[in-house]
Structure formats: C-alpha cells, structure tokens
Amino acid sequence: MRGGPAFEVLFNINTYLKKKGLRDKFELTFFAPMEKPGQKMGDKALLMMDKMFKSMDIHKQVGSKIVAFESDGIVFENGRKILSDLTMFISAGTGHTILSSSDLPLSEAGFVVTNEYNEVEGFEGIYAIGDSASLMGAKWRAKQGHVAEVMAKNVAYGIAMHIQNIDSKRSYMGQLNILCMMDTGNGAAFVYRSEKGGKMIPLPIIGHWMKKAWGVYCKYSKLGKIPRIPGM
Ligand SMILES: Cc1cc2nc3c(=O)[nH]c(=O)nc-3n(C[C@H](O)[C@H](O)[C@H](O)COP(=O)(O)OP(=O)(O)OC[C@H]3O[C@@H](n4cnc5c(N)ncnc54)[C@H](O)[C@@H]3O)c2cc1C
Structure with missing residues (x-):
C-alpha cells in the first residue's frame, strides 16, 4: 500500500464531513494489513498519527491480512469484517x-x-x-x-x-529522504524522514495553504511562466 496519500484522503473526508455538519453520521476506519502502517515516517510520526486518529475519531484496523474486498466491506484474516459503504485502498506498486x-x-x-x-x-x-x-x-x-x-x-x-x-x-x-506535506483539508502535517530520524510537525490552517501554494508554484515554474526559486 502507498500510505501517505491514503492518510490524506481519509483526513480530507473527515474535514469535508465536519464542514457539512455530517461527521456524526459516518464512521471512518483506517485499515492496513501491517502492524505499524506509516512506520517509514519514523516512530515519533507514528505516535502523532495515532493522536490525529483519536482527535478525529477515526478507528483503526491493522495487523491482519486482508482476505477479501466485498461489495459491503472488507474481510480480514483474523475473521473481522468492516462493513463499508465506501472502501478506498491503494495497493503496493508493481512495475509497468x-x-x-x-x-x-x-x-x-x-x-x-x-x-x-x-x-x-x-x-x-x-x-x-x-x-x-x-x-x-x-x-x-x-x-x-x-x-x-x-x-x-x-x-x-x-x-x-x-x-x-x-x-x-x-x-x-x-x-534520499521523505519530505511530505500531509494535507488534512484544514491544515497539514509536515513529515520529514532522513537517516538521522524522522519528525512530524502539525501545521494547522497554514499547512493546507502552503500545500496549495506549492502546487501553483510547481506547475507554473515548470511551465516556465514564473522563475524557479534556486534549490527548489
Ligand atoms: C497517490 C500518490 C500520491 C503521491 N504523493 C506524493 C507526494 O506528496 N510527494 C512526493 O514527493 N511524491 C508523491 N508521490 C510519488 C510521486 O508522484 C512519484 O514518485 C513521481 O511522480 C515519480 O515520477 P516519474 O516521472 O518516475 O513517474 P510518473 O510521474 O508516474 O510519470 C510517468 C509518466 O509516464 C506516462 N506513461 C505511462 N505509460 C506510458 C506509455 N506507454 N507511453 C507514454 N507515456 C506513458 C504516464 O502517463 C506518466 O505521465 C505520490 C504518488 C502517488 C501514486
């Protein structure tokens, strides 16, 4: 699985439902077969993710293999089934x-x-x-x-x-490093991992706009319409 984007979609759905005043009508569950999804970001980041899940009332199902995706949910090797109206899964990549x-x-x-x-x-x-x-x-x-x-x-x-x-x-x-701004729809978390360790810094409100601004800068500077900032 490709974790980062999955976290982003999940957090954005949470923000979207909250904005609509519908969050209490939905149950959100993050699921992954491995014991510690997101571990690549480092141990501190993992703790921070757990805090984010708790603060957003997102449930977690990890550490058991996925046996089947069914029209009404996901079945795990440990016998558990999560009932689901919408299932989103990003599989691990294979070459072209x-x-x-x-x-x-x-x-x-x-x-x-x-x-x-x-x-x-x-x-x-x-x-x-x-x-x-x-x-x-x-x-x-x-x-x-x-x-x-x-x-x-x-x-x-x-x-x-x-x-x-x-x-x-x-x-x-x-x-080689991991450098990512994990957008939550109403802010973001800055994630950095190198050989020296990892960190995750919450950036409420401003992080979301920084990511949006980066998208605009990236697009227009690559198209040659605005100058590139040296080193970026
Ligand atoms: C959902 C998701 C979220 C991600 N988020 C981030 C992030 O936040 N930060 C980050 O740094 N990285 C992120 N990544 C990783 C990043 O997008 C990739 O590592 C990066 O795009 C790789 O660049 P690339 O040029 O090798 O491949 P790609 O960007 O995939 O480019 C390959 C191109 O080849 C084209 N192509 C395919 N087949 C053919 C063909 N037969 N003929 C001609 N063209 C073809 C494709 O259409 C595509 O345009 C994310 C990846 C995914 C999937």
Whole structure:
C-alpha cells in the first residue's frame, strides 16, 4: 500500500464531513494489513498519527491480512469484517508491463535494477529513473517526486560528462529522504524522514495553504511562466 496519500484522503473526508455538519453520521476506519502502517515516517510520526486518529475519531484496523474486498466491506484474516459503504485502498506498486516485456534486469516487484547513478549495468547508455527504477537505500526509503527529479538531473549530468569523456557521475543515495506535506483539508502535517530520524510537525490552517501554494508554484515554474526559486 502507498500510505501517505491514503492518510490524506481519509483526513480530507473527515474535514469535508465536519464542514457539512455530517461527521456524526459516518464512521471512518483506517485499515492496513501491517502492524505499524506509516512506520517509514519514523516512530515519533507514528505516535502523532495515532493522536490525529483519536482527535478525529477515526478507528483503526491493522495487523491482519486482508482476505477479501466485498461489495459491503472488507474481510480480514483474523475473521473481522468492516462493513463499508465506501472502501478506498491503494495497493503496493508493481512495475509497468513495458518493463516486464523488456530484457532489462528487474527486481522482484518488476522495477528496473540500476546502480546508484541510475545506470542499468550491462546495458551501455541505458538508465532508469523515478518510479520505474528499483530504489536502493535504507528500509524507510520511499519513491517520491523530488527523488525522481534528483535522479533525472544526475542522469542528465552523467550523460553530458560521458559525451565529453569526463569521468564524473552523481549518485542519488546521499539525497534520499521523505519530505511530505500531509494535507488534512484544514491544515497539514509536515513529515520529514532522513537517516538521522524522522519528525512530524502539525501545521494547522497554514499547512493546507502552503500545500496549495506549492502546487501553483510547481506547475507554473515548470511551465516556465514564473522563475524557479534556486534549490527548489
Ligand atoms: C497517490 C500518490 C500520491 C503521491 N504523493 C506524493 C507526494 O506528496 N510527494 C512526493 O514527493 N511524491 C508523491 N508521490 C510519488 C510521486 O508522484 C512519484 O514518485 C513521481 O511522480 C515519480 O515520477 P516519474 O516521472 O518516475 O513517474 P510518473 O510521474 O508516474 O510519470 C510517468 C509518466 O509516464 C506516462 N506513461 C505511462 N505509460 C506510458 C506509455 N506507454 N507511453 C507514454 N507515456 C506513458 C504516464 O502517463 C506518466 O505521465 C505520490 C504518488 C502517488 C501514486
């Protein structure tokens, strides 16, 4: 499963129902097969998530495999069934079928195996970046948009150097982190995880507008309509 976006949808539904004055008519339950979903964000963040669930009256069903999705709910290995009018689930990713029909070396999940410079070893001049590449690194690593951008820049650099016969490459390994603004519809939680540990900082009200502003900045700066802020 891809946890971050699932949390965001759940928190936004809670805010939406509250705004409509209908929250007490609905029961919201977060479910996941693993014992500690969201652990990639770090232990402190996990505690904070629990606090957020409690303050929003969101129930939790974790630590038991999902056996079936049925039209009226979700069945778990421990025999429990959550009755549901609306079920949202983001499955764990697998690689694109283009990759599985290629001769490229793939991970078990079907992503292209590369070295830290995103080169596909044994395939001269072939690189894999972003979500299609099998990500190396610590257990908490996560595929993220900014990591895909770092990989793209590194590969462009590597190709430019190669053409000029200069032996210089850039690795993405030193730039792995989780950086996320988890929108709740009426605020956000800033999540950061690196090799030094993780943190989650609640940003009521302003966090929501920061995320919206980032979306506008990102779109228009990429389209070349406004200048990019150096380093961002
Ligand atoms: C629900 C969700 C929420 C996320 N939230 C965040 C977040 O808050 N922060 C963050 O940093 N990351 C987030 N991510 C991760 C981030 O979106 C990805 O890591 C990033 O987009 C990867 O970039 P990419 O260019 O490798 O792939 P993509 O952005 O997926 O781009 C691949 C492109 O290839 C196109 N394509 C596919 N097949 C073909 C084909 N046959 N021919 C031509 N084109 C094709 C697709 O349409 C797509 O445009 C999220 C991911 C998901 C799924």
